[in-house]
Every structure is written in structure tokens, then in C-alpha cells.
Amino acid sequence: MDEERMILINGCSFSAENCPVRDVLGNVGGKWNTLMVQALAEKPMRFSALRRLIPDISQRMLTQTLRDLERDGYVERRVFPTKPPSVEYSLTPLGASFNAVLEPLVAWSAAHHAAIRDARARFDAA
Amino acid sequence: MDEERMILINGCSFSAENCPVRDVLGNVGGKWNTLMVQALAEKPMRFSALRRLIPDISQRMLTQTLRDLERDGYVERRVFPTKPPSVEYSLTPLGASFNAVLEPLVAWSAAHHAAIRDARARFDAA
DNA sequence: CAGTATCCGGGAGGATACTG
């Protein structure tokens, strides 16, 4: 049992358990999660539309990523009993809220991409 | 300019190459990267101080994470030739800038952690 | 169309031991 004292940073314990940062940002860790949120932030999309939008995702990972996001409440999945069936994915209010804080990060990435690539090149040169 | 062929989201092409989001957010993907940035945002810290702050990181991963962050220009490493040697890690301006956009994400995580855990529980029940 | 099912390789990351 851990009775270690709580170290707080940004109001969040760094201990492994009950750490929101690890729990939530762990989701960001996935290769496709953030990309998917951004895609669905544009507009609700169907399975095949997402495949076309992100050409290099495998079918397996697309399904799995969507399931994960659905499980955590970011994404809603609606099935229309047409033939053949069509399924539409959309951001929930929670997902949209998440995308709102994700966007600045995306913008930052674009703005500083060059600086980071330069830093890498300099580091690797040494 | 929104073309159907060139699909842009948040001003970033979704194609694998030259995508800042994938390049930068890929770094976020690491298990310890964001945690380390947050830690160093508090104040510059030495190697052993970081170990104590994040108890469950392995020596190997601490070194590797710091190297990665240094390589990308987020972190500066300063060695003081004392005996035994001491090394201080601090955020660069780039790193601090990154932390600024990371903080809202951290705050969001804390604020919605309960909601996400609830969503998971509900999903798993079904 | 929107998925499962299965197999598989590579890399992330942990444990341990050693060092200047």
C-alpha cells in the first residue's frame, strides 16, 4: 500500500494512481487518437470517410481507436439500419470540449515545427 | 483553400509526411514526456530530484526521456563539474512555450477526469 | 459498408548490474 506523501504539480499528484494527467494524456499517447478527434471536430463522419481522410491508418486501428474514444466518452457512435449499414461517428460535448484544448496544441505544433526540426538536426550533428 | 484532394484540418495536412501534428504530438505520445515538461516547468531540477518527484520512472527511461526532450529543444542540460558531478535540467524558451499550451490540457484532464472514468464504467457495463 | 479474427515484428519501457 502506498502511503507516500503527495507531490503536487499543476494541482495534480504525480503518483501513478489517481493521476488525471496520466489517465487522460495517456489517451493522447495513442498514435491516432488526437488525429481522430481533430477529424471528427470538423464534422461527423462515417467509417469509410475517416479511412479516406487518414489514408495510412489500418482498418484494425481505425476501429480500435474509435472504440477507445467511444469508451472514454469522446465519441458517439450512431448506427443507421440501412443496407448496407452505415455508421456515423461524432464528437460528444466532452469530445468537443477536449478538442477545444487540443487545438492550441495543434496550432503550436505547426508554428514550432521548424524550430523543433532544427533543434533535432543540431543535436544530431553533435 | 479547402480542396477535396488536399484535405486540411486545422491547417495541417493529414498525410503522414510533413505533418507537424504527428511530429510534435508524437512526442507527447511518450509515457513520460509531458510529465517531465510539467515537472521542469515548476523549476529547474537535477537528475535525482526528478527521480524522487516521479517515483515510478526507471533510471533508463528518465535518461532517455530527458535526452529526447533535449534533442527536440525543449530541455537544456547543464553540467556542473563538481564532485560528484551534478546536472541540472531546465526548460528552454521553446519548452516553456510548449508547457504553456500543455497546461490547459492538464487542467482539462483534471476537470474531466471523473466524467471520463464514468464514461468508461458505463461503456464497460454494456 | 463496417466491421471481426488472426498472425506477427518492432519498439517502448522495466529490471538489473556496472561505472567515472
Next chain:
DNA sequence: CAGTATCCTCCCGGATACTG
């Protein structure tokens, strides 16, 4: 103190094939 150096395990994610 601040690291290297190995070894090893797990699981992420790709490839492929099959289905309602």
C-alpha cells in the same frame, strides 16, 4: 550523483483474410 550497458517482456500497431 548521474549516468551506460544488457536483457527481456509486453503490447501497439501493421498486414491479411474473412463476414453480416
